[in-house]
Amino acid sequence: MPVIQLRQALREAMSEEMDRDENVFLMGEEVAQYNGAYKVSEGMLEKYGPRRIIDTPISEAGFSGLGVGAACMGLRPIIEFMSWSFTWVCMDQIVNNAANVRYMSGGQYKVPIVFRGGNGIAHQLAATHSHRMESVYARIPGLIVVAPSTPAEAKGLLKSSIRCDDPVIFLENEKMLNEMGEVPDPKDGDFTLPLGIANVERPGKDVTIVSYGRALARVVRPAVEHLANDHGIDAEVIDLRTLRPLDTTTVINSVKKTNRCVIVDEDWGYCGMGSGILFKLQKPLFDYLDAPIEYVHSDEIPVPYNHYLEEAMLPSVDRIVASVKEACYR
Amino acid sequence: MAVTSEVEKRSASKAPGVNGAEDPGKGQSERERLRMMMLIRRFEEKTEQAYKTPRKLPDGSVAQLIGGFCHLYSGQEAIAVGIAAVFNKGFDALVNGYRCHGHSLALGMDPRAAIAELFGKETGCSKGKGGSMHLFQAEVGNHGGHGIVGGHIPLGLGMAFAQSYKKTGGVTYCLFGDGAINQGTFNEALNMASLLKVPAIFIVENNGVAMGTQVERHSAEKDLAKRGCGFNMPHYHVDGNDVDVVMEEMKKAGDRARRGEGPCYISADTFRFRGHSTSDPLKYRTKEEAEKAKLRDPITLYETRLREKGLLSDEQQTALEEGVAEEVNRAFEMAEADPNPPLDSRFDDALSETYPYQPK
Numbered sequence: 001m002p003v004i005q006l007r008q009a010l011r012e013a014m015s016e017e018m019d020r021d022e023n024v025f026l027m028g029e030e031v032a033q034y035n036g037a038y039k040v041s042e043g044m045l046e047k048y049g050p051r052r053i054i055d056t057p058i059s060e061a062g063f064s065g066l067g068v069g070a071a072c073m074g075l076r077p078i079i080e081f082m083s084w085s086f087t088w089v090c091m092d093q094i095v096n097n098a099a100n101v102r103y104m105s106g107g108q109y110k111v112p113i114v115f116r117g118g119n120g121i122a123h124q125l126a127a128t129h130s131h132r133m134e135s136v137y138a139r140i141p142g143l144i145v146v147a148p149s150t151p152a153e154a155k156g157l158l159k160s161s162i163r164c165d166d167p168v169i170f171l172e173n174e175k176m177l178n179e180m181g182e183v184p185d186p187k188d189g190d191f192t193l194p195l196g197i198a199n200v201e202r203p204g205k206d207v208t209i210v211s212y213g214r215a216l217a218r219v220v221r222p223a224v225e226h227l228a229n230d231h232g233i234d235a236e237v238i239d240l241r242t243l244r245p246l247d248t249t250t251v252i253n254s255v256k257k258t259n260r261c262v263i264v265d266e267d268w269g270y271c272g273m274g275s276g277i278l279f280k281l282q283k284p285l286f287d288y289l290d291a292p293i294e295y296v297h298s299d300e301i302p303v304p305y306n307h308y309l310e311e312a313m314l315p316s317v318d319r320i321v322a323s324v325k326e327a328c329y330r
Numbered sequence: 331m332a333v334t335s336e337v338e339k340r341s342a343s344k345a346p347g348v349n350g351a352e353d354p355g356k357g358q359s360e361r362e363r364l365r366m367m368m369l370i371r372r373f374e375e376k377t378e379q380a381y382k383t384p385r386k387l388p389d390g391s392v393a394q395l396i397g398g399f400c401h402l403y404s405g406q407e408a409i410a411v412g413i414a415a416v417f418n419k420g421f422d423a424l425v426n427g428y429r430c431h432g433h434s435l436a437l438g439m440d441p442r443a444a445i446a447e448l449f450g451k452e453t454g455c456s457k458g459k460g461g462s463m464h465l466f467q468a469e470v471g472n473h474g475g476h477g478i479v480g481g482h483i484p485l486g487l488g489m490a491f492a493q494s495y496k497k498t499g500g501v502t503y504c505l506f507g508d509g510a511i512n513q514g515t516f517n518e519a520l521n522m523a524s525l526l527k528v529p530a531i532f533i534v535e536n537n538g539v540a541m542g543t544q545v546e547r548h549s550a551e552k553d554l555a556k557r558g559c560g561f562n563m564p565h566y567h568v569d570g571n572d573v574d575v576v577m578e579e580m581k582k583a584g585d586r587a588r589r590g591e592g593p594c595y596i597s598a599d600t601f602r603f604r605g606h607s608t609s610d611p612l613k614y615r616t617k618e619e620a621e622k623a624k625l626r627d628p629i630t631l632y633e634t635r636l637r638e639k640g641l642l643s644d645e646q647q648t649a650l651e652e653g654v655a656e657e658v659n660r661a662f663e664m665a666e667a668d669p670n671p672p673l674d675s676r677f678d679d680a681l682s683e684t685y686p687y688q689p690k
Contacts, residue, residue, distance in 0.1 A: 025495070051495070057525070062484050062518030069488020072473060073423070075495060077488075089514075092481050105466035105474065106457030107679035142680050144687075163689040165682035196685035245685045 002185055007177040009151040010040050010116075013158035014078060016186065018048055021076060024162060025052040027063055028080030028117075037082045038118065038177055060090035064115065068097045068167075071113040076162060081117030084171060085131040098167040099142030114161045116170035119147070120214055120266055123175060124310060127302035132266050134213075135273040137169045138244040144195055145243040147171040147213035151181035153241060156193030164195060171243075173214040198247040200254065204236035207260040207324055210251055210277060212240040215266045215315055223320035231321065233328055243273060248280045255281070259290040260327045264315055269297040294323040357641030361650065363415060363573055364636060367407040367629045369654040370432045373441055374402040374604070376658050377431070377448060381608045395666065396448045399477075400462045403432035405603035408628035409535055410436040412576025413503050416584055419470045421500035423489040425482050427507055428463035429535075430475040437472045439465065441661035442668075451668040458671045459679065471500070480506060480513030483532070487519040490530035490593070501529040501587040503580070509540025511557050512548060520561045520595060529587035531580065532558075532595045535570060537602040542614045558595030570598030571628040574635070601626070 004012075018024045030037045032045040032055040045053040056063040060081065067077035081087055087094060094115060102109045121130045138145045144166050148154040154172065161168040184191040202224060211220045216239055227233040236254050240247065255261045261281065263274040274295040281293060299313040381400050384392045403410065406429075414436035417424065426433050434444055439455060447454030448462050455465050456475075463477040473489060476482035486504025493500040510516060511534055523530045534557075540548045551557055558565025564586075568579045576598065583594050601623040605612045612620075636642035 023496075054526075057518075057521060059518035059522060061515050062487065062522045065481075065484020065515065065519070066488035066491055066522065069425070069473075069485035069490075070492040070495070071488070072468075072485070073489050073492035073496075075492050092478055093484060096478050096481055097476075097485055101474070102682065103679050104456060104460045104464045105468065105679075106455070106459050108456070108466050108468040110682045112682075144681075144685075160687065160689045164687055192689050194686045194688040196687055242685075247686070 001182040003180050004151055004183050005177065006151040006154050006179045006181065007038065007040050009155035009181075009183050010158055010172065011042065011044065012183070012186065013155045013162070014041070015044065015047070017159055017162040018052060023074065024076045024078065025054065026078045026080060027054040027056055027067065029056055029058055029082050031055060031080050038174060040177065041080070060086050061093055064090045065093040065097060067113050067115070068093055068101070068111060071111045071167070072101060072109045076112045078114045078116060078162060081115065083122070083129055083174075084117055084119040084133040085129045087115075087133060088131070094137070094143070094167070094169070095140055099140050103142060110165040111167045112165045114158070114168045114170050116158070117172060118174035119171035120173050121303060121310065121314065122173065124305055124307055126305040130303035132268075132298070134171055134243055134265070135267050135271060135276060138273060138276060143167055143169055143244060145169045145171065146195060146241065147243055148241065149213050149216040149239050151179060152183045153193060153239075155183050156191050157195065157241060160192045160195050163192070168195075171213060176214055176217060179217065193241070196242045196245045196247055198250040199239045199241055200236060200250065201239045202235070202237040204234040204258070206234045206258060207262060207328055208236045208238060208251065208254040208258045209262050209264060209320070209324070210238045210240065211264040212243060215264050219315055219317050219320055220264050223317040223324070226317060226321055227324055231325065231330065233324060233330065235324065246277065246280055248284070251277075251281065252284050255285050256288045259288055261285070261289070262294040262296065262320070262323050262327050264296045264320055266298050266314055268300050269295060270300060272297055291327045291329065294327045296320050296323050357636065357639070360636055360641050361646060363411050364629070364632050364642070365650045365654060366411045366414070366436055367573065367632065368650055369441070369657065370407045370410065370435050371404055371629060372654045372658045373435060373444070374404045374431060376662055377445065378402060378604065378608055380662065396462065397450065398461050398463070399428070400448065400608045401429040401606065402602070402604040402608065403429055405623065405627070406535055406537060406570065406600045407432055408573040408576050408632070409533070409570045409598050409600060412573045413580050415577045416581040417471070417503070418500060421471070421498055422584070423471045423473055423486075423493070423500060423502040424505070425473040425486045425489060425502065426475060426505045427479065427482060427510060428475065428477050429507065430463065430465050433505070434465040434467060434472055434475070437467065437470050439467050439472065441658055442664050445661050446665035446668050449665050449668070450670065451665055452671040452675070453665065453668040457675065457679070480510035480515045482506070483510065483513075483515045483519040486530055486532070487523050487528065490523065490528035491526060494526070494528045499588060501531060501584050503531050503533060505533045505535055507540065508534055508536045508538065508545055508554060509543070509548065510534070511554065512540070520558070520563070520593070523593040524561045524563045527590065527592040529590070530593040531583045531587060532593060534595075534597050536597045536599045539606070539614070541606040542610070544614070554597040561595065563592060564594040566596060568596050568598045570600035571626045571631060573628060573632050
């Protein structure tokens with residue numbers, strides 16, 4: 001299987017879907033002539049031309065709303081945000097227009113649009129540019145929220161998101177774009193992954209760790225190795241992949257087996273993504289838990305600029321190990 | 331295979347038609363436009379009455395037939411009817427703010443479906459999920475009805491973008507009130523529309539007051555056509571009370587956009603006779619202003635013109651008035667008797683797909 005960068009996996013997904021469907025187009029800041037602010041769309045202008053790869057002014061409300069209007073008319077826009085942090089200025093377009101127009105019209109529209117870009121902390125960009133937006137969007141009925149944690153997931157989930165008839169919030173992370181991973185060769189057929197299904201990426205018997213996206217790639221995977229090698233704790237790891245709708249069945253079945261659960265994300269804790277997941281778990285799992293569900297999240301402060309302060313606010317391998325040990329009474 | 335929207339499927343079979351091509355009786359098209367303006371006026375009067383008259387239920391409790399906000403269109407009818415007269419149904423698009431009853435009726439919505447939506451009934455155009463501010467009839471190109479001031483202007487941009495991308499030959503009429511031009515979306519959408527040269531006609535229905543704030547107090551530039559400066563597109567005034575002028579100007583702007591010459595921005599100047607919403611006592615408006623505006627009532631203006639041209643007799647006028655009164659009364663009666671949506675229907679229409687979703 002070819003090993004490629006996550007960035008390239010995203011590009012392959014978009015290109016394959018554009019080859020497949022004339023109605024798919026990519027729009028955003030610097031996606032065309034500049035070849036992408038983070039080079040995700042490199043070469044796509046040359047391949048597909050300015051009709052389908054479209055640069056925009058710095059007008060998030062303008063071009064995200066354009067995408068929604070175009071989707072209502074049967075196109076399948078991919079709207080790239082340079083950062084999900086910039087969507088605070090166009091939230092009305094995403095929440096009131098993309099998520100609500102179908103419902104408010106009694107089902108008269110499909111809204112097949114993908115909003116994608118870098119989410120979360122991308123190293124020393126300070127508070128305004130480091131927002132983790134998952135809990136903001138995952139609470140909105142009418143939206144689908146997806147967060148890949150590997151190049152293969154980036155490709156398979158993005159292709160499904162583009163084909164999906166509902167608006168999808170696709171959360172990448174700038175620091176993950178260089179990550180390498182095995183991705184099925186396009187020659188071996190069309191590779192997609194389902195939306196709304198979590199993946200048990202590592203079976204284990206002692207504790208269930210629930211995570212997604214960057215937190216999973218950055219700290220959960222190393223922590224799990226550490227737990228196995230140094231503490232004798234065999235953790236089952238669930239990669240949520242889709243945050244709305246949440247695949248609670250997979251998580252619940254796992255915890256029924258392990259009886260212990262730790263949620264890890266980079267969001268703030270209060271009203272954060274993990275809090276929402278906790279709300280879905282506490283009742284069905286009440287009789288199965290041998291310890292309270294632990295939640296490892298970022299510190300409840302604006303994101304600081306300084307490298308050491310920034311790192312200190314985030315979930316770490318040490319924090320995860322400590323929480324897992326607490327959940328396991330070790 | 332590519333999945334196309336329901337909207338596209340519904341419109342794909344029709345060829346572009348020429349509006350008003352058939353005129354079997356002399357003045358019939360003109361009288362039809364007059365009738366539609368009368369119908370809208372009558373509909374809005376009856377709506378206001380219904381809004382302000384709670385119903386006593388058999389159990390003694392009192393029910394409001396119309397909930398939420400309700401913004402009436404009385405006084406501005408010539409704009410909606412003028413646009414509808416040049417609108418290519420199934421090809422053109424219209425997207426609007428929350429003062430959307432008039433446009434919906436003018437584009438052919440059954441008055442019963444419109445009032446049923448205000449009543450929140452199952453038979454409402456949006457199945458009782460949208461209400462007064464969110465009337466949609468996608469198959470004819472009526473794309474709402476949007477409640478957030480200025481929030482829909484980028485949608486109009488996107489609809490025009492889709493028309494251009496797919497080369498459908500359609501154009502988008504994107505309407506908003508004078509309050510909306512102070513939102514950032516106005517600047518973003520008009521700038522992008524011009525850059526992308528999409529077939530959009532941006533129309534500010536300038537009734538002189540954003541809720542209760544007069545133009546002089548909300549816009550540093552009082553001449554609202556000039557607010558279209560800086561986008562490299564034509565920007566001008568149109569008499570929004572004269573249905574003939576509106577028609578002519580919308581046709582010109584539409585034809586220009588269809589030729590691929592890009593968007594334009596029009597200030598259609600008008601006056602609303604009623605408050606911002608039905609709960610607005612209009613305290614910010616002087617009697618003199620209102621009296622002056624009545625002299626330019628779009629319905630009276632048009633009636634006079636048709637009489638002068640010999641296209642409207644006393645009998646015809648009475649018949650039109652009686653006809654719309656009867657039609658509106660019947661629509662209200664039927665809608666009032668219509669059922670509320672089943673409670674379980676509240677879970678329908680949020681999403682198109684079922685999940686887990688695996689693409690084919």
